[in-house]
Amino acid sequence: MAIVYQKSKGLTDAELHYCPGCNHGIVHKLIAEVLEEMGLLDEAIGVCPVGCSVFAYKYFNCDMQEAAHGRAPAVATGIKRTHPTQPVFTYQGDGDLASIGAAEIVHAAMRGEKFTTIFINNAIYGMTGGQMAPTTLIGQKATTCQLGRTKEQAGMPMRVSELLSTLDGCVYAERVCVTDIPHLNKAKKAIRKAFEKQMAGEGFTFVEVLSTCPTNWGMSPLKAKQWLMDNMVPYYPLGVIKETSAEVK
Amino acid sequence: MEKELWKGNEAIAEAAIRAGCDCFFGYPITPQSEVPEYLSLHMPQHGKVFVQAESELAAINMVYGAAGSGMRAMTSSSSPGISLKQEGITYIAAAELPCVIVNCMRGGPGLGTIQPGQGDYFQATRGGGNGDYRTVVLAPSNIQEAVDFVQEAFDIADCYRNPTMVVCDGLIGQMMEPIEWREIPKRDLPPKDWATTGKHGRDHTNIINSLYMDPEECDDHNADLEAKYKLIAEKEVRWDTKDCEDAELVITAYGTPARIALSALEALRAEGIKAGLFRPITLWPYPEKALHDLAGQDHVKAILDVEMSAGGQMIDDVRLAVEGQKPISYLGHAGGVMPTIEEIVESAKKALKEAK
Numbered sequence: 138m139a140i141v142y143q144k145s146k147g148l149t150d151a152e153l154h155y156c157p158g159c160n161h162g163i164v165h166k167l168i169a170e171v172l173e174e175m176g177l178l179d180e181a182i183g184v185c186p187v188g189c190s191v192f193a194y195k196y197f198n199c200d201m202q203e204a205a206h207g208r209a210p211a212v213a214t215g216i217k218r219t220h221p222t223q224p225v226f227t228y229q230g231d232g233d234l235a236s237i238g239a240a241e242i243v244h245a246a247m248r249g250e251k252f253t254t255i256f257i258n259n260a261i262y263g264m265t266g267g268q269m270a271p272t273t274l275i276g277q278k279a280t281t282c283q284l285g286r287t288k289e290q291a292g293m294p295m296r297v298s299e300l301l302s303t304l305d306g307c308v309y310a311e312r313v314c315v316t317d318i319p320h321l322n323k324a325k326k327a328i329r330k331a332f333e334k335q336m337a338g339e340g341f342t343f344v345e346v347l348s349t350c351p352t353n354w355g356m357s358p359l360k361a362k363q364w365l366m367d368n369m370v371p372y373y374p375l376g377v378i379k380e381t382s383a384e385v386k
Numbered sequence: 387m388e389k390e391l392w393k394g395n396e397a398i399a400e401a402a403i404r405a406g407c408d409c410f411f412g413y414p415i416t417p418q419s420e421v422p423e424y425l426s427l428h429m430p431q432h433g434k435v436f437v438q439a440e441s442e443l444a445a446i447n448m449v450y451g452a453a454g455s456g457m458r459a460m461t462s463s464s465s466p467g468i469s470l471k472q473e474g475i476t477y478i479a480a481a482e483l484p485c486v487i488v489n490c491m492r493g494g495p496g497l498g499t500i501q502p503g504q505g506d507y508f509q510a511t512r513g514g515g516n517g518d519y520r521t522v523v524l525a526p527s528n529i530q531e532a533v534d535f536v537q538e539a540f541d542i543a544d545c546y547r548n549p550t551m552v553v554c555d556g557l558i559g560q561m562m563e564p565i566e567w568r569e570i571p572k573r574d575l576p577p578k579d580w581a582t583t584g585k586h587g588r589d590h591t592n593i594i595n596s597l598y599m600d601p602e603e604c605d606d607h608n609a610d611l612e613a614k615y616k617l618i619a620e621k622e623v624r625w626d627t628k629d630c631e632d633a634e635l636v637i638t639a640y641g642t643p644a645r646i647a648l649s650a651l652e653a654l655r656a657e658g659i660k661a662g663l664f665r666p667i668t669l670w671p672y673p674e675k676a677l678h679d680l681a682g683q684d685h686v687k688a689i690l691d692v693e694m695s696a697g698g699q700m701i702d703d704v705r706l707a708v709e710g711q712k713p714i715s716y717l718g719h720a721g722g723v724m725p726t727i728e729e730i731v732e733s734a735k736k737a738l739k740e741a742k
Contacts, residue, residue: 191597200582212450214437215448218437241447
């Protein structure tokens with residue numbers, strides 16, 4: 138019988154620890170498939186964050202480093218500058234990247250570091266128990282804004298893709314989600330394009346994935362998907378936020 | 387070999403290149419900025435990597451990434467900047483990555499002063515970051531030692547997969563003096579088969595990590611580190627003595643104060659006072675036994691610890707080593723003021739008088 142689908146060689150056999158309905162597993166799979174399809178698994182070096190995906194080093198079938206909270210872009214800079222021909226990526230959540238690691242991601246983008254960052258934006262701190270993130274929406278409840286985030290108290294949520302797009306070193310930023318098959322296919326294409334641009338040496342590439350956190354949002358997986366489409370997508374519009382063509386560059 | 391006139395910080399930077407440093411990640415701070423300045427020009431000329439990071443935090447984490455992928459990596463800073471690096475240093479120690487960190491110490495606390503200081507002794511020797519870890523700490527007292535130690539530090543780091551610090555006070559970084567580029571003996575180093583270089587056909591992934599969710603595993607990891615630290619303490623401890631054979635008064639000092647103390651010894655000997663100097667070269671591991679044994683000698687009547695620190699920091703290690711065998715007194719200044727020869731002579735006489 139012909140095999141029509143199988144697990145990517147880019148993933149190990151380790152059992153994922155993620156909650157039911159969480160999107161991390163899907164995004165891991167997409168990255169793994171892209172690396173496998175591009176023939177990069179033997180070369181790739183990944184950096185994982187502190188947050189729910191802290192154990193990603195167990196799941197990707199390539200060399201991995203576990204960084205301190207927020208510092209993955211600095212760690213990846215150290216790797217990529219000394220291994221300039223090899224694919225390097227960071228995988229980071231919104232607390233890690235947009236809050237404690239804001240300086241590291243901005244400056245990696247400013248320098249045009251030639252690695253790819255996959256940014257999981259689920260509008261909340263997952264691992265530590267549902268605290269407010271820089272990306273938490275106005276009115277959204279979290280354990281550190283129990284009546285809902287207010288602009289007066291915490292400011293407006295940060296649109297990281299747009300922010301990084303203002304920097305010349307960032308050559309590609311796209312926001313995607315993985316709530317259904319068409320969106321998932323688009324997300325995979327975006328991840329592939331980011332790695333292609335990295336390998337062409339164009340500059341810093343960034344894919345923001347809007348993701349669900351049913352556990353900390355207090356919803357069923359299906360309801361969480363709908364909440365993402367109804368609430369996150371209007372504030373965080375999907376699509377290419379920035380793409381600099383190689384010629385223009 | 388011919389002597390060359392070098393400024394301390396530039397000599398330290400050149401020493402790193404000669405030691406085969408692959409990459410340097412730094413951030414400006416006085417009085418160490420000549421290190422990144424020199425390397426920004428010279429590393430690329432040698433086909434090596436220089437990056438000016440956005441912060442000391444980023445710089446030390448770039449070191450983590452590069453060291454974790456098998457490179458000889460270095461960063462340098464001065465006291466407040468080293469405080470910021472402590473997060474990275476504990477992760478580097480925990481993940482057992484070799485690297486070299488230079489601290490060109492200034493006076494503190496806080497912003498303190500840009501003048502020389504030694505107030506980072508605790509931070510360097512006690513592990514300024516979280517958890518149970520140690521960094522090897524080498525303390526040169528002149529520029530010749532600084533360049534020799536920086537070159538050796540890379541081998542020590544690689545030998546034990548451990549961060550190695552070279553702590554100079556700002557005076558060593560800022561002054562100029564003649565040095566020789568000596569041949570530094572090379573060690574037999576283990577292969578870096580643990581590094582994340584990309585699998586390249588390897589049948590397993592290499593992972594650089596400091597996280598152990600299972601408490602038993604974390605306990606075992608700490609036990610392994612502890613065993614390594616014991617080995618380092620056995621093999622790498624270093625010190626120097628001057629005129630201690632008959633000394634009634636022993637001065638303990640490292641770095642620039644040790645150098646000032648050498649002149650004080652001459653002045654004291656000229657007055658017929660038998661004074662000697664005990665100078666730790668490794669601040670961790672501390673030459674505890676050597677100092678203990680010296681203090682136990684009958685001819686030693688008193689010990690005077692001299693530091694560029696308000697109340698003394700190394701003096702805690704002196705006390706631990708001496709174990710109450712002889713009285714210990716202290717002379718020190720912080721905030722960039724250096725102890726003078728006259729002050730040392732006076733304090734030495736006083737210490738001896740009180741002991742007798």
